[in-house]
Amino acid sequence: MLAARHIVSRGATSCVRAWVRAPRAATTSLLLTAPHVQRREVTTSERSGGKAAQGTVHYQAASVTVASTVPLTATAMMQVCWEGGGTDVYPYVWLRDNCQCSICFHPVSKMRKLLVEDLQLGVSPSDIQVVDSGRVIEVLWSDGHLATYPATWLHQRAFNTHKRDLRNNTVRSKPTLWGKELLENLPRASFPELLQDDSALLQFLQQLESHGLVVVSDTPTKLGQLHRLSDRVAYLSRSHYGETFIVESKNDPINLAYTAAKLEMHSDIPSRKYKPCIQMLHCIRQFHGEGGDNQLTDGFQVSHNFRTLHPDKFHILATTPVDFIDIGVEDGRDFFLVNHDPMIRLDINGQIQSVNFNQFSRDSYFRVPVEEVAGWYDAMKTFRDMVNDNQYCIEYKMKDGDILVFDNFRLLHGRKAYTIEGERVLEGGYWEWDDVLSRRRVLQAKLSNE
Numbered sequence: 001m002l003a004a005r006h007i008v009s010r011g012a013t014s015c016v017r018a019w020v021r022a023p024r025a026a027t028t029s030l031l032l033t034a035p036h037v038q039r040r041e042v043t044t045s046e047r048s049g050g051k052a053a054q055g056t057v058h059y060q061a062a063s064v065t066v067a068s069t070v071p072l073t074a075t076a077m078m079q080v081c082w083e084g085g086g087t088d089v090y091p092y093v094w095l096r097d098n099c100q101c102s103i104c105f106h107p108v109s110k111m112r113k114l115l116v117e118d119l120q121l122g123v124s125p126s127d128i129q130v131v132d133s134g135r136v137i138e139v140l141w142s143d144g145h146l147a148t149y150p151a152t153w154l155h156q157r158a159f160n161t162h163k164r165d166l167r168n169n170t171v172r173s174k175p176t177l178w179g180k181e182l183l184e185n186l187p188r189a190s191f192p193e194l195l196q197d198d199s200a201l202l203q204f205l206q207q208l209e210s211h212g213l214v215v216v217s218d219t220p221t222k223l224g225q226l227h228r229l230s231d232r233v234a235y236l237s238r239s240h241y242g243e244t245f246i247v248e249s250k251n252d253p254i255n256l257a258y259t260a261a262k263l264e265m266h267s268d269i270p271s272r273k274y275k276p277c278i279q280m281l282h283c284i285r286q287f288h289g290e291g292g293d294n295q296l297t298d299g300f301q302v303s304h305n306f307r308t309l310h311p312d313k314f315h316i317l318a319t320t321p322v323d324f325i326d327i328g329v330e331d332g333r334d335f336f337l338v339n340h341d342p343m344i345r346l347d348i349n350g351q352i353q354s355v356n357f358n359q360f361s362r363d364s365y366f367r368v369p370v371e372e373v374a375g376w377y378d379a380m381k382t383f384r385d386m387v388n389d390n391q392y393c394i395e396y397k398m399k400d401g402d403i404l405v406f407d408n409f410r411l412l413h414g415r416k417a418y419t420i421e422g423e424r425v426l427e428g429g430y431w432e433w434d435d436v437l438s439r440r441r442v443l444q445a446k447l448s449n450e
């Protein structure tokens with residue numbers, strides 16, 4: 001079942017780069033092309049007298065041009081003055097390290113060949129030339145290497161906060177936080193379109209990234225559709241519940257999801273250190289009486305407001321590790337998972353990275369100093385009430401043929417109780433964000449080049 005996934009080679013992300021390297025290392029030419037620029041060739045070996053070690057680079061040009069450069073010897077940086085105003089500075093060691101020629105980077109794998117053991121940390125320029133009407137800077141380094149840097153390439157990598165923000169947002173777009181108002185404008189996609197149309201697929205992945213939630217409709221109401229969608233997106237991520245799992249009422253359930261009872265808001269499987277990133281729930285047969293509605297809350301929005309309203313409680317939840325466990329048997333295999341993580345996990349910038357909220361799988365072992373216990377409960381209860389507040393929580397009853405796709409690092413989901421057993425059947429599965437973001441970047445690069 002796992003055949004023909006969209007495997008992306010290590011080099012594939014280079015599609016987003018504005019230039020490509022030459023396939024042959026023997027030539028020493030620099031080729032510049034752009035719609036508004038005449039195609040022309042610059043022979044770098046002529047400029048350097050053919051003495052410097054150099055590789056080959058082919059570039060696609062450049063709307064940005066360089067007016068001049070200033071070596072800043074005291075700080076070992078090169079200042080670049082841009083045509084039209086503005087300057088940026090680049091450390092010599094970074095410039096030398098990132099020469100993109102075929103000697104310094106492998107042209108096919110795009111992987112670094114110049115390793116740090118061969119990098120002179122005190123390297124400095126012996127000569128700097130602005131060439132080709134400011135589109136390229138040539139640097140002859142003190143180690144004898146001649147490097148060429150396209151102006152656009154440098155400009156994109158400038159060490160200023162604006163460029164860093166742009167890059168941050170390209171790698172992973174910022175979340176659009178939401179509350180109950182999202183129900184009027186749910187992000188949606190069509191299953192048949194996702195299978196056939198790359199533009200629709202890209203929009204779906206972008207919505208998943210920005211809102212953490214998309215409802216996919218018009219899916220055939222039989223098992224195996226998550227595999228079909230996954231063939232277009234990413235590998236299914238196997239957990240101890242299998243590659244996919246069926247959610248329906250069962251006798252002797254190993255998980256409360258497999259009953260008709262109300263399911264309190266939660267994230268899936270925080271008992272795993274690498275908990276599932278993205279959850280899919282395919283509604284094959286919905287219960288048509290009262291109940292069974294899905295409840296969804298943007299955990300980032302709640303955490304953000306929780307932080308503002310209750311900073312002390314936020315701090316407690318973000319710094320107190322909890323044990324989440326999952327013990328049972330699935331498909332004849334025993335499992336015993338334990339993960340030690342705070343309920344709100346922050347990244348190195350203090351931004352909310354993941355919400356781990358799951359009352360069912362919270363262990364009775366609580367590895368904290370005893371005087372911290374009561375305060376933690378108080379903080380957790382306040383957070384729980386906000387998660388369930390209808391200012392944040394939306395209710396959506398899936399229709400037959402819907403797939404609810406949502407970010408399990410961000411959203412909390414629950415389900416209202418329903419009464420007749422066996423009437424509601426869902427197939428669930430997971431994806432990893434790494435694979436999904438990779439697919440989004442590849443599609444974005446592909447479609448922007450068409």
Ligand SMILES: [Zn+2]
Pocket residue numbers: 054055099100101102103104105145146147
């Ligand atoms: Zn090089």
